[in-house]
Amino acid sequence: MRGKTLWSVAALAALALVACDRLGTEAKAGPTDTEARALAEAVDDDADVLGASQIPTFALAPEFDTSPTSTVTTTTQFTTTRTCPKGGTWRVSGTRTVTANRADRTWTMDLAAVQTYENCSRPARAERDSVTLTLNGRVDVTSHHEQTATTFTGRDTQKGTIDWRTSTGRSGTCPIDLVSEFRVDRATGTVTRTVKGTVCNRTVDITRTIRRNG
Secondary structure, X not given: OHHHHHHXXXXXHHHHHHHHHHHHHHHHXXXXXXXXXXXXXXXXXXXXXXXXXXXXXXXHOHHHHHOOOOEEEEEEEEEEEEEOOOOOEEEEEEEEEXXXXXXXXXXXXXXXXXXXXXXXXXXXXXXXOOOEEEEEEEEEEEEEEEEOXXXXXXXXXXXXXXXXXXOOOOEEEEEEEEEEEEEEEOOOOEEEEEEEEEEOOEEXXXXXXXXXXX
C-alpha cells in the first residue's frame, strides 16, 4: 500500500509539473492571432488618422495660393493630443514637409512622428468590438503620401513597443513592426488599404477596401 501511495504522489507531482509547464508556455505565447490583428488595426488606425489630419488643405494654407511660383515646399512641426474612444490619451508630435503645386492641386507629404499611448482604450475591431483594448507605449511613424490628378496614395511605417491589455484579462508587451499602404481612386472613391508586418512576432496581413462614393 505504501508503495502505491508513493507512486500516486509522484504521479500527481509529475502531472502538476506538466500542467505548470503548459501554463507557462501559454503565458509566454503572447497574443492570439485575433489579438495581434486587433493590435495592428489599432496602431494602424492611429497612423491613418495622423496622416489624414496633416493633409494640406489649400483653403487653409494661404502660402500655396500667394506664392509667386507654382511649386511651394513648407515644413511645419505639430503636436496633437486626443482622448481615446473609451478613455486615456493618444499624443502625437512630429514634423510635416509638404511640396505642393498650386496650379493643379497635386502634392507630396512626408511625416516623421512619435505616437504615445497612455491608457488609451478602444473597442477591438478584430473582436467585433465586444472586447476593449487598452494601450500604453510608443510607436514611431514615418509616412509618404502623394496626390496626383487621379489618385491619392501613401505608405506608413510603424515601429515601437506596446503594453496591451484587454477587458477579458489578457495582457502583454509587444514589439510592433508594420508597413501600411493605401490607394484612393479619386474618380470612384474606392479606398484600398493593406497592413503587413509583425506584432509580437506574429505575422499580420490585412486588406480593407471601402467604396466612399455611390
